[in-house]
Amino acid sequence: FILQGHLCSVWRDGQYKRTRDIGEVRAGFEEQLTLLETDFLEVGMIHYVDSCDEFRAIMDGPFIAYVRELLAAGKIGHIGLSTHNPEVALLACDEPEIEVIMFSLNPAFDMMPASEDLEDLFGDYENVSGDGIEPTRARLYARAEEKDVALTVMKGYAGGRLLSADASPFGVALTSVQCIHYALTRPAVASVMVGVETVEQLEEALAYEGATAAERDYASVL
Secondary structure (H helix, E strand, O other): OOOEEEEOEEEEOOEEEEOOOHHHHHHHHHHHHHHHOOOOEEEEEEOOOOOHHHHHHHHHOHHHHHHHHHHHOOOEEEEEEEEOOHHHHHHHHOOOOEEEEEEEOOOOHHHOOOOOOHHHHHOOOOOOOOOOOOHHHHHHHHHHHHHOOEEEEEOOOOOOHHHOOOOOOOOOOOOHHHHHHHHHOOOOEEEEOOOOOOHHHHHHHHHHHHOOHHHHOOOOOO
């Protein structure tokens, strides 16, 4: 296993919370190690940075000093960052310390413009252009490959919408295998984080390993 864990993501009273408070971040990270029964994460992800201004504040402030402290102490092996905004991801690619970017990537999102508001990605898809990959996203994939920054994919199913013909902006349902293959064939993508709620959903994702070229083909469906 390669463990990729978040910094700045904590649980309070049974509820997820994003925080930049160093005290909460430290406690949350130590709790994460305890729950995982480990003293080391291969990748420590700076969690959920969707604003370019916030990214610059993080890289110039006390929080990045804490991340460097974890790296120097051997508690994380590499520094990563998670974002849904390709403009933030482009900035991260130009920071030599950041080696991994967790990014929301799927055929629908790839046709939508950059935004600092995550809800824009889960609206009515009126911004899906149908003209191919949106230019900022295309630049991101090329830049990440050029800089040797690994992309780990989240939202590969667009929250499950791409698996339903009624919910998909394309009017057709894709399979788990097709969504995974789309992501893995983008430049610089190293892996896909698949969310599952049932064993059946897990098996549908694992079917990728034995899938034929025809089963992986997403282009004919789109």
